[in-house]
Amino acid sequence: MAKPKLGVFKFSSCDGCQLSILDAEEELLALADRVEIRDFLEASSSSGGAPYDISLVEGSISTPEEVEKIMRVREDSRVLVTIGACATSGGLQALRNWSRLDLFKGAVYPSPRVVKSLEKALPVSDFVAVDFELRGCPISKEQLLQFFASMLRGARPRVPTNSVCFECKRKGDVCVLVAGGAPCMGPATMAGCGAICPSFARGCYGCFGPSDDVNLKSYAAWLEKSGLDRHTIRMLVKGINSYSKEYRGWLESYE
Numbered sequence: 001m002a003k004p005k006l007g008v009f010k011f012s013s014c015d016g017c018q019l020s021i022l023d024a025e026e027e028l029l030a031l032a033d034r035v036e037i038r039d040f041l042e043a044s045s046s047s048g049g050a051p052y053d054i055s056l057v058e059g060s061i062s063t064p065e066e067v068e069k070i071m072r073v074r075e076d077s078r079v080l081v082t083i084g085a086c087a088t089s090g091g092l093q094a095l096r097n098w099s100r101l102d103l104f105k106g107a108v109y110p111s112p113r114v115v116k117s118l119e120k121a122l123p124v125s126d127f128v129a130v131d132f133e134l135r136g137c138p139i140s141k142e143q144l145l146q147f148f149a150s151m152l153r154g155a156r157p158r159v160p161t162n163s164v165c166f167e168c169k170r171k172g173d174v175c176v177l178v179a180g181g182a183p184c185m186g187p188a189t190m191a192g193c194g195a196i197c198p199s200f201a202r203g204c205y206g207c208f209g210p211s212d213d214v215n216l217k218s219y220a221a222w223l224e225k226s227g228l229d230r231h232t233i234r235m236l237v238k239g240i241n242s243y244s245k246e247y248r249g250w251l252e253s254y255e
Contacts, residue, residue, distance in 0.1 A: 003034065003035050003036040004034075004035050004036065004053035004054055004151070004152070005035070005036045005038050005048070005051065005052050005053045005054075006035045006036065006037050006038060006039075006040070006052065006053070006054050006055075006056070007038055007039040007040070007050075007052040007054070007055040007056070007073070007076075007077065008021065008037075008039060008040040008041075008042065008043075008055070008056045008058070009039065009055060009056070009057050009058070009069075009073055010041065010042070010058050010059050011057065011058065011059030011060060011061055011062070011066050011069070011070065011086070011087070011124075012059045012060045012061070012062035012063070012066065012086065012091075012093055012121060013058045013059030013060065013084065013086045013087070013091065014086075015042060015058070016084070016137070016138040017058045017083045017084035017086075017087075017136075017138045017139045018040075018042040018058055019042070019138070020138040020139050020140075020141055020144065021040075021042075021043075021056075021144060022042065022043060023141060024141050024144065024145060027141075027145055031145070031148055034148075034152055035054075035148070035152075036048070038050075038052060039052070050076035050077075051076050051077070051078070052073075052076055052077045052078065053077075053078045053079065054077070054078070054079045054081065054151065055073055055076070055077035055079070055080050055081065056081050056083050057070070057073060057080060057081065057082050057083065057087050057124055058082075058083050058084050058086065058087055059084075059086045059087055059091075060086045060087065060090045060091050060093055060094060060121040060122060060123060060124075061118070061121070061122050061123070061124060061126065061127055062093060062117055062118055062121040062122075063116060063117050063118060064116060064118065065116075067118070067127060070124060070127050070128055071127070071128060073128075074128035074129065079131045079132070079151070080124075080128065080129070080130055080131050080132075081130070081131060081132045081133070081134060081147070082123070082124045082125065082130050082132075082133050082134070083133075083134045083139050083144075084134070084135070084136060084137060084138055084139050085135060085136065085137040085207065085208075085209065085240050085241050086123075086137075087123060087124045087133075088123055088124075088125070088133045088134075088135050088209060088241075088244070089123050089135075089209055089240075089241045089242075089243050089244035089247075090120075090121050090122055090123050090242075090243035090244075091121070091137070091240060091241075092137075092239075092240055093121040094120070094121045094122070094123075094242060094243035095238070095242060096120075096121060097120040097121060097122075097243055098238065098242070098251075101117065101119050101120075105117070121243075122243070123243070123244075132147070132157060134147060134159070135159075135190060135192060135207075135208045135209050136192055136193060136207055136208050137207040137208075137240045137241075140192050140193065140194075143159055143192055146158075146159075147159075159192060160190065160191040160192060161190060161191075161211060161212035162190070162191055162211055162212065162213070163186060163187055163188065163189060163190065163191060163211040163213070163214075164185075164186035164187075164189045164190070164191050164193065164195050164198070164204050164208070164211075165186050165187050166191055167191045167193070167194060167195035168186065168195045168198050168199075171194075171195055171199060173195060173198050173199055175198075176198050176201055176202065176203055177203065180201060181226075182201070182202065182203040183203050183223070183228060183232065183233075183236050184198065184203030184204045185203065185204040185205060185206035185236060185237070185239075186198060186203070186204035187219055188206070188210060188211060188214045188215075188216055188219055188237075188247075189204050189206045189207070189208055189209065189210065189211060189214075190208040190209055190210060190211040190212070191208065191211070192208045193207055193208055203236075205239055205240060206236075206237070206239055206240055206241055206247075207240055207241070208241075209240075209241040209244045209246075209247070210241070210244055210245075210246035210247055214246050216237065216246070216247070216250040216254075217250065220233050220250075220254060223236075230254070233254075234251065234254060237250065237251055238251060
């Protein structure tokens with residue numbers, strides 16, 4: 001059977017999720033025997049070109065050129081997978097969506113008029129259909145390998161959708177929120193990181209975006225009763241995945 005053709009594409013991002021692919025090391029070598037890597041500029045300058053059976057897309061859509069490019073990638077791909085917070089929710093650069101673009105351009109660039117950018121940095125799904133998401137900042141190497149293992153045997157990939165709190169309980173971590181009073185996004189964030197931050201007595205930053213049962217209205221009310229001020233609560237949510245549908249909707253209503 002012919003090997004599936006793989007393309008990996010970068011948009012507005014830091015390349016961290018592509019580096020997570022390369023960090024797979026020995027597993028990546030085994031994967032390379034099962035797929036035909038046609039485009040992956042982080043790993044090689046050579047290009048095999050379209051079409052692609054699977055395309056992995058990193059980064060938010062932030063410029064007019066990127067809009068055109070993602071349309072081409074979608075047209076050339078049988079399965080399109082967004083990888084990382086930037087591609088799935090706009091990422092950190094979507095923080096500019098909460099203010100005026102001209103203010104940021106004026107503060108950063110000596111000639112703001114030459115910078116061609118969309119008014120907002122947006123997730124890939126705002127422009128094209130997405131078949132599957134791998135979240136995180138960066139993505140989980142284990143979830144990436146599980147995704148390919150499922151795809152190569154013709155099964156639907158699965159990722160956890162419950163909160164980080166489940167991972168903390170399974171690891172036996174003491175709750176940093178209840179026991180330590182540390183602001184934590186764990187109850188409202190999808191599992192997948194292995195509860196890295198709570199395992200080191202730090203609150204979750206929300207890297208994997210909203211869990212399937214997120215209830216920020218209730219959680220914010222509980223945090224307020226625990227003594228946290230409303231500004232701190234807003235800043236807790238306004239982070240890596242602030243422009244995801246669930247977080248954004250809550251932020252727009254929470255004054």
